Amino acid sequence: MTPAAIEVRDLTKRYGTATVLDRIDFTVPAGSVTALIGPNGAGKTTTVQILSTLRKADAGMARVAGCDVQGDPDGVRAAIGLTGQFSAVDKLLTGEENLRLMARLSHLGRRRGAARVEELLEQFDLVDAARKPLSTYSGGMQRRLDLAMTLVRTPEVIVLDEPTTGLDPSSRRTLWNAVRDLVDAGTSVLLTTQYLDEADELADRVVVLDGGRVVADGTPDELKRRVPGGHIRLQFGDTRSLDAAHRMLGGASRGDTALALDVPLAEGDGSVSTLRHLLTRLDGAGIVVDDLTIHTPDLDDVFFALTQEVSS
Numbered sequence: 001m002t003p004a005a006i007e008v009r010d011l012t013k014r015y016g017t018a019t020v021l022d023r024i025d026f027t028v029p030a031g032s033v034t035a036l037i038g039p040n041g042a043g044k045t046t047t048v049q050i051l052s053t054l055r056k057a058d059a060g061m062a063r064v065a066g067c068d069v070q071g072d073p074d075g076v077r078a079a080i081g082l083t084g085q086f087s088a089v090d091k092l093l094t095g096e097e098n099l100r101l102m103a104r105l106s107h108l109g110r111r112r113g114a115a116r117v118e119e120l121l122e123q124f125d126l127v128d129a130a131r132k133p134l135s136t137y138s139g140g141m142q143r144r145l146d147l148a149m150t151l152v153r154t155p156e157v158i159v160l161d162e163p164t165t166g167l168d169p170s171s172r173r174t175l176w177n178a179v180r181d182l183v184d185a186g187t188s189v190l191l192t193t194q195y196l197d198e199a200d201e202l203a204d205r206v207v208v209l210d211g212g213r214v215v216a217d218g219t220p221d222e223l224k225r226r227v228p229g230g231h232i233r234l235q236f237g238d239t240r241s242l243d244a245a246h247r248m249l250g251g252a253s254r255g256d257t258a259l260a261l262d263v264p265l266a267e268g269d270g271s272v273s274t275l276r277h278l279l280t281r282l283d284g285a286g287i288v289v290d291d292l293t294i295h296t297p298d299l300d301d302v303f304f305a306l307t308q309e310v311s312s
């Protein structure tokens with residue numbers, strides 16, 4: 001078995017009397033992307049700070065690339081790439097100069113360094129801006145450069161703390177592709193995000209934190225199967241049809257303005273036979289359905305179900 005990229009066991013952090021991480025456990029398998037999601041104040045940033053040796057835990061254990069964060073912080077720092085830590089890049093230098101500086105600091109050697117800088121400028125869509133000073137970069141360009149700086153030397157494990165917050169859709173895609181390329185090249189990724197579609201898009205595993213506890217951990221599909229929320233939406237042309245269908249299908253919720261009826265699906269049920277049965281019944285009663293869509297639970301449903309369940 002390949003050793004885990006990140007291993008967290010019983011990790012606990014207190015600020016005064018407040019326990020902000022309460023014996024959390026999770027693993028980032030090598031060569032995979034794990035997303036850490038959770039509402040504001042759940043403890044995501046604290047976890048990332050402990051893993052990157054910027055803060056100390058009060059109890060428990062965390063290992064990054066096999067190195068203990070407490071016992072071997074230098075080993076952790078050598079193995080990890082952390083975005084955000086280069087936000088203090090030199091604003092007077094150009095993007096290219098910043099990258100070259102980083103290549104020199106990483107002892108890449110002149111030729112390899114120059115080639116890597118070219119590659120990164122290309123990959124992060126910064127070729128046109130390469131020779132302009134950073135002070136002229138937009139927020140999205142700075143964030144792309146920030147990630148590029150982290151990748152000058154390919155780290156074994158990379159931790160991305162909300163990498164796409166505030167980015168436009170095209171910059172988000174650029175970053176997502178860069179993350180996929182990284183994983184293909186063998187890097188393991190821990191990603192915190194407030195965008196559930198991002199977790200769904202990128203992550204092999206999702207860990208849901210709430211109030212300092214891990215409330216769920218699994219593949220996106222496993223988590224989606226755990227929550228109700230699937231339904232068939234039937235759309236009607238007039239109120240009469242809507243009324244008739246509503247009478248017939250007890251338990252469905254109606255939207256009068258949208259002339260729509262949501263028929264809940266039993267867990268895991270979105271099968272063709274269920275649909276056929278439903279349409280046959282409506283047809284038999286002479287009720288015309290204008291449109292039909294199937295809604296399967298997404299990570300939003302998971303997030304709300306799990307985090308509200310626990311806090312209520």
Ligand SMILES: Nc1ncnc2c1ncn2[C@@H]1O[C@H](COP(=O)(O)OP(=O)(O)OP(=O)(O)O)[C@@H](O)[C@H]1O
Nearest residue numbers: 015018020038039040041042043044045046047194
């Ligand atoms: N230095 C500190 N001193 C006291 N409390 C802190 C400190 N840093 C964080 N906290 C508290 O710890 C809890 C977890 O915060 P953390 O920033 O880790 O959450 P988060 O999940 O990253 O939230 P967000 O999505 O808002 O960034 C919060 O209740 C926060 O107020």
